[in-house]
Amino acid sequence: MNIAVIGYSGHVEMPHIKEISDICIKLGHSIARNGHTLITGGRDGVMELVSKGAKEAGGRVVGVLPFDEDGNEYNDFNIKTGMDYLMRSLVLLKSANLVISIGGEIGTLFEIISAYAYAKPVILFRGTGGWTDRIATTLIDGKYLDNRHLVKIQEVSSLDELEEFLR
């Protein structure tokens, strides 16, 4: 399976990212250990940390990048879409079988909404801040982003719970 992880971009030493650094790296371990391919937006922040974890555990990482950007050092393969940040995220999500969201600003919100619109299963990693936590309070019937109930949004609160999804 191709597992997309989305979340905060930015330098990995920024406080709100450093705070969840351990979770991200361990999530990378878990994705690799379960034999999945990690697919991210290929850049910094959560993307970089999870990719680092996946590589540590011998996994495979694909980065789907905007414009002609080079991506972080952990990508095995870079797709340079030539497209802007948002359009490239749509290509990323189309290729994913499951989407895990950690923290995140407007770009992450965009990706949560887009994944849902493409009927991709989304898991919100609660307690990681940003839109991952905020969107959870706005769900329709507690689990959906539309009245047609296109796909159920899942929530987890720990790496152990997430591990179950990845098995």
Next chain:
Amino acid sequence: MNIAVIGYSGHVEMPHIKEISDICIKLGHSIARNGHTLITGGRDGVMELVSKGAKEAGGRVVGVLPFDEDGNEYNDFNIKTGMDYLMRSLVLLKSANLVISIGGEIGTLFEIISAYAYAKPVILFRGTGGWTDRIATTLIDGKYLDNRHLVKIQEVSSLDELEEFLR
């Protein structure tokens, strides 16, 4: 100015669309009367009704369509993007100077978020239902979709208020 109007898709006789039919048509009048070009996703529902209004008032309407679709009868010009629903919405929003949101399901939510991410001014027409009303309850500091305060989200409750923006 290019004014994008986004909102519910679906047959114009569906109850939740019929209910706001009059508002949509009058908004079309207002956009045309103020000399703006209306730009929509080119399809049915709110898009069709606002376009009908704009044409009644002698305005100009451009539809930005997914795939090879033909669009509603009120479009003066169709852009057939060859892209899926979400990607085509990004092209639509890139070309807009102002975005007005009326009701709407997940596709409209996608467009609100995308417009914000592109730093386009968005006006939520309150009281029209769907995500236009729901997103208003989730705004950061009551006006934003991110902590960087990329662009202020406006809200109006009547056509008169909206008319002021369009002048």
Next chain:
Amino acid sequence: MNIAVIGYSGHVEMPHIKEISDICIKLGHSIARNGHTLITGGRDGVMELVSKGAKEAGGRVVGVLPFDEDGNEYNDFNIKTGMDYLMRSLVLLKSANLVISIGGEIGTLFEIISAYAYAKPVILFRGTGGWTDRIATTLIDGKYLDNRHLVKIQEVSSLDELEEFLR
């Protein structure tokens, strides 16, 4: 009908463009006079000159632009695709019912090939130089770009001949 005109980009005073300036402007007149919408890549060179002609004759002009570019002064409406030069050309061609090629470098060659691949009728305006003339010498069975004979490529040598297609 939406008529796409493709060809040399560059400043309109460059010799190889100035040389065909009169043809371009008169083609614009012809497109407008026959009630068609002109659709171009929205920029300089042949695009600008044909658009100038179309406006002189009271026609309507749509520019399909790359990135966030503004386009020439003759566009009634700008689509800002947010995409690179090549991708935006695909959106342009998807929206065209007929494609007319005048001179042109690699970008024009790209557009001739793409139009053909989308099975759009292409007219080569012979004698205008560049890839419009060069590709004519490479056609399969004198009229095609593939062995499946997807669509016939037409050639004209004068504005009068072209006028017949536009009627």
Next chain:
Amino acid sequence: MNIAVIGYSGHVEMPHIKEISDICIKLGHSIARNGHTLITGGRDGVMELVSKGAKEAGGRVVGVLPFDEDGNEYNDFNIKTGMDYLMRSLVLLKSANLVISIGGEIGTLFEIISAYAYAKPVILFRGTGGWTDRIATTLIDGKYLDNRHLVKIQEVSSLDELEEFLR
């Protein structure tokens, strides 16, 4: 390096593909043996055969697919672009460091032209038929596709010559 291979699509048992089957498989071996990643359009024909070869030699293969297609069995990773055949080819080429062309119809011609427009080095494998051979007769100054000489087009006539480029 990411090596893109482009060429005939279609069932691998079709005569004009079967004829070059051995070349394609050996090219796949060569790409893998030299430590490169093979990147293709992910479908049948030349794409499938080269990918088969690359996998036989322990290499890594990425398919960049149109729409929501699944791709051939040899892809390690599928990018599902959600875009049409031509747009997805642009994403494919953007991600390539070198492009090798084998036979091919209009889709391959499109990819040769696009690769050149993106200033990617292109190698034509002469004697494989289709547009790979035909375009070679139309080059400007024997090596270019435009007068600005954006990038030099190379030609090889054997796997041995190609092997040198891959080393």
